[in-house]
Amino acid sequence: MEQSSGKTYQQIMMQAVTYLENKQLNPSIAERLLMDRCDWTKTDLMMHLNKIMDEQVYLQYLDDLNEFVQGKPLQYIVGKEWFYGLPLKVTQDTLIPRPETEELVHQALLHLNSKTDKDHFRVLDIGTGSGAIAIAMKHERPVDQVTAIDLSPEALEVAKENADQYHLDIRFLEGDLLEPVALETFDCIISNPPYIAFEEKHLMDESVLEYEPSMALFAENKGLSIYEKLAYELPFHLMTDGCLFMEIGFQQGEKLQKLYRKAFPDKEVTIQKDINGLDRMLIVK
Structure with missing residues (x-):
């Protein structure tokens, strides 16, 4: 994925979806990784979609995505399961x-x-x-x-x-x-x-x-x-x-x-x- 360079949460999530699809992995993980890492509900996510993603949040998100692609279970990446x-x-x-x-x-x-x-x-x-x-x-x-x-x-x-x-x-x-x-x-x-x-x-x-x-x-x-x-x-x-x-x-x-x-x-x-x-x-x- 590219650097965040002032992109919104929605734009970066769409990049993540494409990234996961190219790796033949479940694209819905893009949303869940972000929500669980930020402790957000679906409503919280919707409210942030058009906001610019903070660089620190982006770098953590990138690390999380890469760990998932390398095979680490999502739950161990974000440290939680429902x-x-x-x-x-x-x-x-x-x-x-x-x-x-x-x-x-x-x-x-x-x-x-x-x-x-x-x-x-x-x-x-x-x-x-x-x-x-x-x-x-x-x-x-x-x-x-x-x-x-x-x-x-x-x-x-x-x-x-x-x-x-x-x-x-x-x-x-x-x-x-x-x-x-x-x-x-x-x-x-x-x-x-x-x-x-x-x-x-x-x-x-x-x-x-x-x-x-x-x-x-x-x-x-x-x-x-x-x-x-x-x-x-x-x-x-x-x-x-x-x-x-x-x-x-x-x-x-x-x-x-x-x-x-x-x-x-x-x-x-x-x-x-x-x-x-x-x-x-x-x-x-």
Whole structure:
């Protein structure tokens, strides 16, 4: 791209669109990079379109575009991703929250909102990462007591920062899976654990492998090892009338349904599809 030389935001964005199209990349990124970097809404952007872009803003925009062209995910460039209507900080110590996980949260909220036997619930998020699930649950249901666990102290720092941004009182604990809550029980447990098989690495997008934390992506035994461990432990931590919501790999539904029916013989265990029609959620209630 050329130097800004007194061009408007609209003119420079159009240059960026052409630049991305020539690289066979999504041209809509031109708009989002600018909005997220400047913390703008769509209305803010519209109000700036005919203004001259500041040289400092232009140079940052150029750097951001070049990083994106070189393969760095947009979310790590601008340091944020939107989840359940909230912008959250993300770093390379945390996974980038995905729309499929929003669907998991939505299902959990639908279930809790339908229950009238209690006025508040104890909710646990296992492997919280950026804190996305715990924050969405607490933001939507402030009366609930929410606990979030992660093995990574770096990820927990990001999660705490995100919770503080919205003044949400969430208990964050460092540790492996359920170890930090060894003697506790919960009304609702939610988790998006690592579920990609190491054998599937060659199928992964290069930018995911290069930038996202592998500890949060991959698991042993064809991606099933965390679910297998949790299947033995979760029955001791879920209340008798409690519910469990887990994100799963699209080829794991049948095996995990069998495993969790054994773990929870008195509960209904179902597999639910995501917006793309793929098996994505294991629900126990």
